[in-house]
Amino acid sequence: MGVSINWLKDYVNFTWTSQEVAHRLTMAGIAIDGVEKRADDSILELDLTPNRGDCLGVINLAREIAALNGTDISIPKIEMQENQEDVHDYISVEIADPDLCPRYTARMVKNIKIKPSPEWLQNKLLSCGINPINNIVDVTNFVMMESNQPLHAFDYDLLGEAKKIVVRRAMAGEKITTLDDVERELEADMLLITDNGRPVAIAGTMGGQNTEITDHTVNVLLESACFKGTSIRKTSKKLALRSDSSIRFEKGSDINGLIYAVNRAAALMQELGEGEVVAGICDCYPDPQPLPQVVLRPERVNYLLGISLSPAQITDYIEKLKFKWHEEEGNLLVTIPSYRPDIEMEVDLIEEVARLHGYEQIPATLPCGDTTQGGLTAYQKFKDRLKQLMTGTCYEIINYSFITPRYFDMLLLPSESNLRNIVRVANPLSEEQSVMRTLLLPGILDTVSRNLARKNSNLAFFEMGSVFYPQGEGLPVETLKLGAVVAGKLEMNWLKQEIDMDFYYLKGVLENLLCSLGIDHLMWVEANDQCYHPGRSAIVKSNDKILGIIGEIHPLVRQNFDIKPRACAFELDVDTLYELSHQRVMMEQITRYPAVERDLAIVVDEQVKAFDAIEVIRERGGELLQNTVVFDIYSGEQVPKGCKSMAIKMTFQSSERTLTESEVNTRIDEIMMGLKAKIQASLR
Template identity: 40%
Template sequence: MKVSYKWLSEYVDVTGHTAEQLAEMLTRSGIEVDVVENRNKGVSNVVTGYVKSCEKHPDADKLNVCIVDAGQGEDLQIVCGAKNVAAGQKVPVALVGAQLPGGLEIKRAKLRGLESQGMICSAKELGLNDKLLPKEIQEGILVLPEQTEIGSSILEVLAIDDQVLELDLTPNRSDALSMLGVAYEIAAILGRSVQLPDAEAALQSADTAGATRAADRISVSIAAAEQCSRYAARLIEGVHIGPAPLWMQNRLMAAGIRPINNIVDITNFVMLEYGQPLHAFDADRLQGGHIEVRLAKPGETLVTLDDVERTLEPHMLLITDGSKPVGLAGVMGGANSEVSGGTTRILLESARFAGSSVRKTSRQLGLRSEASLRFEKEVNPEAVLPALNRAAALMAEYAGGQVASGIVEAVASEQEPVSINLSLTRVNAYLGTELTLAQVRETLDRLHFAYDPAPESSLRVHVPSRRGDITRDVDLIEEVARLFGYDNIPTTLMSGVTTPGSLTKEQAIRRAVRALLTQSGLHEVITYAFTQPGQTSDFAGLYPSAKPIALAMPMSEERSTLRTSLLPHLLDVVSYNRNRNMDDVAIFEIGKVFVTEEESLNQLPEEKLLLAIVLTGKRRQAHWALKAESVDFYDVKGIFERLTSYLGIEGLTYNAAQTDGFHPGRTAELFLDTGKGRKRIGTIGQLHPALQQRRDLDDTYALEVELAPILAAANASIAYKLLPRFPAIGRDLAVVVDQSAAVDHMQDVIAKIAGDLLESLQVFDIYTGERLGASKKSVAFALLYRHPDRTLLDEEVTELHGKVVQALEERFEAELRK
């Protein structure tokens, strides 16, 4: 939104504050101002001149010699090369000594022997955006209206002694998409009043004597109440199409809008003023002067004002004359009802269209306009009639029209007024302030919000319809904070109960799984959750009865279905690497698959979190002392068992299985004892040879498991013990026993007899030979004794060790080896 400083000053007194100061105040109060642009690009000493005569230069075919009255007491002779200069024109004249943009200084000069006492300027030479002007003006000098006073400063005539504030609005502040909305904001900041245009008085002063009743000539109906809640129209007859007054054109150009003609310019001017988009139809091109608001019919078309034929869809809202479309509601009018040079009767539209409907139509057709921008953000419903009356009054004044009495309108629904209870206690609690109720009331007065007293230091605030962003008391509290000044709010420490941040059990375990797999030499990959329908057929996966889920609006055919297995995309990663001479691949992914058994999806699919691992290539490269080794089934199995061991998971079993996509003799299903029975949680094995051949892969091994049961069974607690403070005593023990004696049974006996003082027990040698006899073996144990609270005595260890030897002798007929 571009806001002219001079235009703004017509609605609110900004005396004593520069445009830069207002920009700073607006930014500090919550509406950011990107830039303040000075419309004067360096123009000085340029006045309005009257071309009294214009003759060809005697020595140059492309030059003209003009005699110009510039209000300087004597006429000036100016040599001009513009093609469109002519006698009788009012033009901008840069006098000798004048400054123009770019540092150009005008001096006396001789052109082909004739003296030139100044320069007749074009819009571009004055630093104006000539792209906003008609093409014929872009290419020549700027011709001013006939009523322009000779000798007047061009800065005032073209209103370029002005500054423009460019607002960067957030979506909720649609009220600031109008000059009056910005005026209310500035008035609230400065504590001043707002001067509104008096459209009713202007209409009453217009010559309406003998005017016809609008209801006798035009009619309005709404057939799409959800998309259009109100539609109002006025009839203006006897208009004369021509240029808008220069002051209005200047206002539009300051806002970045190109002037077209008085009728169109008035609708744009009032849209900028009130924020309410308007549209003018040529009433004579409407069948029976009727307007019907309805949704488009399938296959219906409309040629819009940009001369492009649009094919419409049933959700698009149209303005029709009962038989044909004449406009896209809130977006753009139709060429078949466009105001042209021969138009004499105007049907003026002011309506409230649903923002969602306008937004959808605008985006789908690629049509963005100032009107659609405002409708998308929901215009002020109470501005519909004031804006309509204001534009009608301006058309009576500047287009010579006669306004038919009365407004013709259709109302489908009225917006309920918003009233909110505002508690002083909540205001201070939220802001950390100690404001009084009087201070809050003062803020509401500055905002021009009406209110009534309410019990317990609170107010019943009636929010004006222009502020559609305010729906709750916290919105009002924000308004209080903005105008009180964020810098004035004291800094206070936060209070309340705090909890330290931490990971959930599932998060901690997932992080541990990633770390462990990475430490095992695997690389984590992240693949698309979308796949192509054919890929799901390679693997039945963990959910063989799952139905593929098609996306409503896929990015491409390759990404048109939700995956039911992680493995297909992991194999794509393997192929990608092999195609780049990376044959040894070890990867894993933790991701979700989407499972449903419904043919037609009536509810959201179930999301399952899976872990998948794929290994292929060499486990170890060739070395001078070692041969290269390829990965096999036990590499995947070992990685997974290391993971489950680390997580403290027990009760894991393997059953040989035949599964789609896997080798029939090298595949197993994984089962986990959950305490409620065995649950199948995954598949591990080699890929089927046919699949490997189709994908041009070497022997490849894969694992896919469901993580939910693993996360539930995992033990996330950390067991630890203190480091020993006292020395240990070691004893070795070698005994000869029958070969049938089980070593683990012998270890159990030793541990039982030694008790808590035994810290560790290891078998470090088993020997058989002729010296022992054919049925004997020697087993050697290393025992380590330690007391946690004191130093052990050698005597007590010797006594305990003797009991261990005695127990072995009694239980296994063991003999100490000598």
């Protein structure tokens, strides 16, 4: 858009050259793309940012120059003579869809004479790239360029007999022939101006040919309205019909500037067209809105800009913008004029202060703020250590936190499972990524499935990632988990031997991990989880705190994920691991004295777990007991029905002396007494 320097001088007094105006406006955020020199004028080519659509009006651009120059702006006064009639006797207005048209005003000008516009008016329009047509149409274009408020003029005598303007949504398939002589078919979401029957204009975009101003027009109805920008943008895009009016409505119009614009146009039509202005304005404004107010804190201005402005300097800049303000509890409560819809928050006002102060006046400083000295926190180091330990046996994978809800059915989770209590994504890319995961297992199994499909048969993966649980209206709870999976065989070594990566292999991996973290007193409690094989899964505990779960994947789950070989997995809570781990490694002196091994075979009820026996042995074995291993479980002919035999190897050792036979026997007797008392065991 081009703006004439001479036209700007009609509203604001300045002595800058056109190049100086361009430079000062550009430095203040109103970009000038170039200056075109003409015989007695210069044209500024504007390159506005989307939020400054107000500067499409010459008066508003003059306001910017006045603020930068510290001068006042002179807005033309409206002088016209109204007759004794009432506009409401000529026209009425109804807004059927106020969500798309919050305000609509109309004025009536009678007995006009259509003729060419005077030279001054034609020159101003030509400077903006608008071709003059006649005095009436030119006045509407002039006022639009001046005030940034699009207007439309109807031939009043061509409106329907009801003489009523109805602003409504179009009906699907409804048609109108616009001023460019093109018949257009409308959609149901497009806004129309109708004469209580037929369409006479596409709101904010283009008028209809059926009420066009012609050389025979005598009476004119002037429209000055406010339309919703998003609606106008969609309409103009669908119809491939973008006009100067639609551009301004798209960027936001001044709802409180309608009256000035329609009065200005009526006064000019009276002056240039010898028209008779009917008294009054038909103003339909169903829901008047107060001007917004924004609190501006002087200390916040200086904090964000990195400068030291006094409150007086800040208020001076606000007053140069002609914004009204008053002090409230040491802050400024600024009333934002309706022609500046871009100012919504405190930071927007701070930007205005920066623009008027001058960006070039703000010194360059290095960013400052609170920093953490010493690098990684203890928790970050712990996570890195976990990954380092896991890379000894598994490859790390990273999956999306977004998953498909189908996974929960594939995992055989019951409908009442807490893991189905999910956080849904508000704008998912697809159904496959529409919810946040509540466990790592589905992503890990999907990775196994894809690798098996590509002939990678021996797999060992781990992942450390967050899972998410809803928490009322607030943000979801985010918990860090560590998961691992193995399938297939351990790769062949130099002995030509392959080892199945089964439940016990993964259990050994987990035990080594926990041992490296200093987590002991492990308990393995039979799990009842639908994802895992019954009887081949366990809840892992330490000091009565649940660390996680380990087990062989249920055959039906494997089938759902198209995994043919057996697969085993575990999933642990990282925060619990961190809480129980020993951050300092404790070193123990290697004893010089020999160890004594004893095997013990006991008969217990078949429901007794091996762990129950080990717990009793550890409790009764005392400090001399170094290790306990169950190496055989047997049930058969030589064992009573309903019972089983456990063979347990115990290792005794002292760091101070060589143990005697009697010392070891005493411990064995103590252990056996405990086994009889706690689990009703008998010596086999």
